Amino acid sequence: MSGFAWSGFALNLACAAATSLAVMLVTFAVALRKGVHRIVDVAWGVAFAAVAVVTCAASAGDGDTGRRVLVTVLTAVWGLRLAVHIGRRGRGHGEDPRYAKMLAKAPGSANLYALRMVYLLQGALVWLVSLPVQAAQYIPSQMTGFAVAGALVWTVGLVFEAGGDAQLARFKADPANKGRLMTRGLWSWTRHPNYFGDFCVWWGLFLIACDSAAAAAVSLVSPVVMTLLLTRGSGKALLERHMSERPGFTEYAARTSGFFPRPPRRHP
Secondary structure, three states: OOOHHHHHHHHHHHHHHHHHHHHHHHHHHHHHOOOOOOOOOHHHHHHHHHHHHHHHHOOOOOOOOHHHHHHHHHHHHHHHHHHHHHHHHHHHOOOHHHHHHHHHOOOOHHHHHHHHHHHHHHHHHHHHOOOHHHHHOOOOOOHHHHHHHHHHHHHHHHHHHHHHHHHHHHHOOHHHHOOOOOHHHHOOOOOOOOHHHHHHHHHHHHHHHHOHHHHHHHHOOHHHHHHHHHHHOHHHHHHHHHOOOOOOOOHHHOOOOOHHHHHHHOOO
């Protein structure tokens, strides 16, 4: 493993934090004007793309150009696709039930509580989770097999995430499916193709940072935190508590993997 531009990376950490904070504060101002906080979910992907672009600009002269462009493009494609998808899904709807429930119990001002517990928290998570994207751009050596492997894992992730989202959107668009579970396509191989895809995206970006032992060490926390969020935090665990109330969930869960894809069991 080759060197790592520590001085440039240290300064970039502050720039990335400021970028993430700026995106969230602007989103908070827009949310106050619209009267709904669900748009923070759109800002999640936008903030990652913004951090990647700012880091790419800041790392000029410190990191390998090919790797800088690669991680920036991969992160921006993932983040902006996710933002557009969430924006379309929430168009015309009121407040997200998760935020409505949380803010109904807020001590004092609900908006200030949302600023602390939603916007600033998500901004901090963007900064933390994006560490592989930041670190990879400060590796001066040329790309190796780690970068190729990372790009391939990222591609698998995007296929599962975007494919799962598209299949679910088509399923929900049919009024006959209201209240039913989506159990076809990628959803027959895993109960959460979009979350599994997210998992692959961030482990793929981490692999690109593995071209440097130092970059890998400072950014390993990112995919670990994302994995915990997806499997035990606000992802799979929270969603399945809601899905379990729908008819047929027990049978679906018995034949379909909870996370990592595999062929559905014929006889649960």
